[in-house]
Amino acid sequence: MKKKKKHTTNQTPGDFDPELLRMYMMGATNPRFSNKVEFNEEVVDLHLEKMSIGTDKIPPQDALFHQLENFETCLDKAIAAGKLEIRVIHGLGKGKLREEIFKILRKHPNVRSFENDFHSRYGYGSTLILLK
Numbered sequence: 001m002k003k004k005k006k007h008t009t010n011q012t013p014g015d016f017d018p019e020l021l022r023m024y025m026m027g028a029t030n031p032r033f034s035n036k037v038e039f040n041e042e043v044v045d046l047h048l049e050k051m052s053i054g055t056d057k058i059p060p061q062d063a064l065f066h067q068l069e070n071f072e073t074c075l076d077k078a079i080a081a082g083k084l085e086i087r088v089i090h091g092l093g094k095g096k097l098r099e100e101i102f103k104i105l106r107k108h109p110n111v112r113s114f115e116n117d118f119h120s121r122y123g124y125g126s127t128l129i130l131l132k
Contacts, residue, residue: 039081043126044074045089046097067097072104075129079110084131091125098127105129 046067048058058066071088078086090097098116105114105127112130119126
């Protein structure tokens with residue numbers, strides 16, 4: 001009967017633990033690092049002046065792309081952080097941004113429901129998204 005080798009922590013930087021390497025190769029996560037995502041925002045504002053895209057002015061034809069990219073990033077972070085709901089401010093305007101957001105939400109497997117409901121602060125320019 002083989003004796004199991006214990007994992008030792010007093011190794012030099014050039015050494016490696018073959019057992020630990022085998023565990024990583026089999027899909028184990030690194031116990032030294034947390035894979036938990038922090039996302040503390042309850043409201044995501046997609047107005048261009050509120051987004052940190054850089055100092056350059058964005059051409060109008062690229063604005064929608066940047067807004068949707070920011071929305072998808074925030075949605076993914078909220079899901080990874082285990083949030084149950086998130087509110088997205090898209091504004092009123094012509095409704096193009098809202099419709100594109102709705103297209104994404106209809107197909108997203110982690111979205112339970114969403115509603116363009118009235119909010120006292122944002123009016124009808126925001127959507128409440130409930131996550132699974």
